[in-house]
Amino acid sequence: MSRAEQKERTRRAIINAAFSQLSADKSFASLSLREVAREAGIAPTSFYRHFADMDELGLTLVDEAGLMLRQLMRQARQRIEKNGSVIRTSIETFMEFVTGHSNVFRLLLRERSGTSAAFRSAVAREIQHFVAELAEYLRKETTCPDELARAQAEAMVTLVFHTGADALDAPSDQYAYLTSRTITQLRWLAHGAASYGRKHKD
Amino acid sequence: MSRAEQKERTRRAIINAAFSQLSADKSFASLSLREVAREAGIAPTSFYRHFADMDELGLTLVDEAGLMLRQLMRQARQRIEKNGSVIRTSIETFMEFVTGHSNVFRLLLRERSGTSAAFRSAVAREIQHFVAELAEYLRKETTCPDELARAQAEAMVTLVFHTGADALDAPSDQYAYLTSRTITQLRWLAHGAASYGRKHKD
DNA sequence: AAAATGAGCGAACAGTTGTAAGCTAAAGCG
DNA sequence: CGCTTTAGCTTACAACTGTTCGCTCATTTT
Known part of the structure; x- marks a missing residue:
């Protein structure tokens, strides 16, 4: 070798x-x-x-975790093309990730507010990929101005991420409830943003 | 003595x-x-x-942090009575807490997803006070069914808490932006929940 | 074939940690 | 006043930590 x-x-x-x-x-x-x-x-x-030290290993782990997240995003896009239901498919794909790679998700979850600034910004960067992609989608799909599309995307990602965290401590028979609750919350957001935007325009 | x-x-x-x-x-x-x-x-x-050990001290700290949070809530209620603007006043009060007692807030933020199940559930319990109170307010103020009021309250608390976390790593001249962004997000939620609820009724 | 490189190892060091055992002395109490 | 209680101390130990140094020895390069 x-x-x-x-x-x-x-x-x-x-x-x-x-x-x-x-x-x-x-x-x-x-x-x-x-x-x-x-x-x-x-x-x-x-x-x-x-x-060089454990920190360098840690940053590598965060990078790998980010890679998995992006693969997940790609997978979600494929499913959406076939399936149609954007919100439900996205959340379900995400929840599969959380349960299937809970250690990886936990790493991101914890280091997002951990004691190393380098870790925190590395995690933030990975999450921003999510936000940016979702914001772009919203910009195309709706008639939202850029700034608001981003705020909407951030809120959605926050809620989904938080649901993943909830799932880690919840018995698995709660997943269906958590998922449907989050779907409702995201629909409220989308609905509210659309009508609120219209109100502003008129 | x-x-x-x-x-x-x-x-x-x-x-x-x-x-x-x-x-x-x-x-x-x-x-x-x-x-x-x-x-x-x-x-x-x-x-x-x-x-008995550090864990016992830690639980005491979380309890004290929870106490401060509840004092904060009381203070927010008082301000709302005088001021009127519910959402803005609530967030601004919360942001003052985050910046004024950042160590305390960080404790809650980190232990919420920390390595001790006892800590996690202690923090979750404290946050639930927030959610329960807000849900009750929404139930009175709007015509939302109980279950949905709770889901709405949870989403709102999640977004506000997350904004606090953002503020910890943001330069202080970003606070105004973070606050107004969150206000927008909460209004979307409220608006969406109201109209979505109506739609469901009809 | 000879020389250089570099991944992996063992031994050792100085620092830290949590915690057990037993003592002192001051406060509380009959 | 004498007896008990107990917060706080000193000393001690065993377990770990990260990291330095110098060595081996297989692979690579010249």
Whole structure:
């Protein structure tokens, strides 16, 4: 096996070890370099061959989490084309992500308000992708001025994200309720923004 | 000085020390018993005379934070009676709290999705007070059915809370924008809920 | 074939942490 | 006044942490 290839392999082992140690009661901040190294099957000091410190690993994790989110978005778009129902499809896709990769979602959720400014802005950047894409959609679909489309998109993403957080602590038989509640909230927003916009125009 | 009195005094010293060590880059989880004891001016082992462990202290902090929130709500009600504008007054009062007691707000914000289930549900309980009160107001003021009033209140609280989180990382000259953006979002919600409710009735 | 590179390792260090055991001295109480 | 209670202290220990140093040895380069 080539050297670069092997290096990439243990790099992945480190990343996977870190992800797998995240859980409901273990945040990234509470991971230790030694624990991660142990699970990755390397000596603690070998960690430094791949990352300068835990922060650098953390930023990598956030990046990967963002990647998954964007893949999710693409998947949602495909489903919408076939399915039609924009709001419901989007939320259901998102909820599948939350339940299927809860550790990844938890990482974003926690680091969004965590103790590292770098982490916070990295997460914020990933979420902004969501917002920007949704805002563009709203701008096309409705007759909303740019500024308001963005505010509407931000509110929607906030509500959906928050519902994901709720789902993490709720028994799974609550998911259907959480989903339908959020759908209602988003419809209110869309409805209100449309009629409020009209009112402003007239 | 009486014994009980003195005990209460150092208990407060511990609580205050903990609060004062919280900051943008230091969460409760990253506080150590020894650090807190040091700042409180007692020996590390004396800590145990007041709390069984750090978790017990943490729950106390969350309780106190919740108390401040409820005081805030009362204050907001008073202002509304004089001022009239419900939405704007509520948000502005809340934003004053966020900026004036940012450590306290950060505690709630972080522990809401933290690693301790006990903390999470303690924070959730405090937020539910907000939601319940707002839902009751909406039920009286509008002709909304109970279930929908609650969903509307939850959405509103979510948006306001999230705006507070945004404010923590935004330069202070952005506060006015954040506030007015949120006001718009809440109006959309109210408007949408009202007309959507009507539509459902007909 | 010889030299250079670099991933991984073990040992060691200095620092921190939570917590147990036992003492002191002041307050409360009969 | 004597006895009990208890907040706070000092000392101590075992467990961990991140990180430095110097080594090995397989791969790559010259």
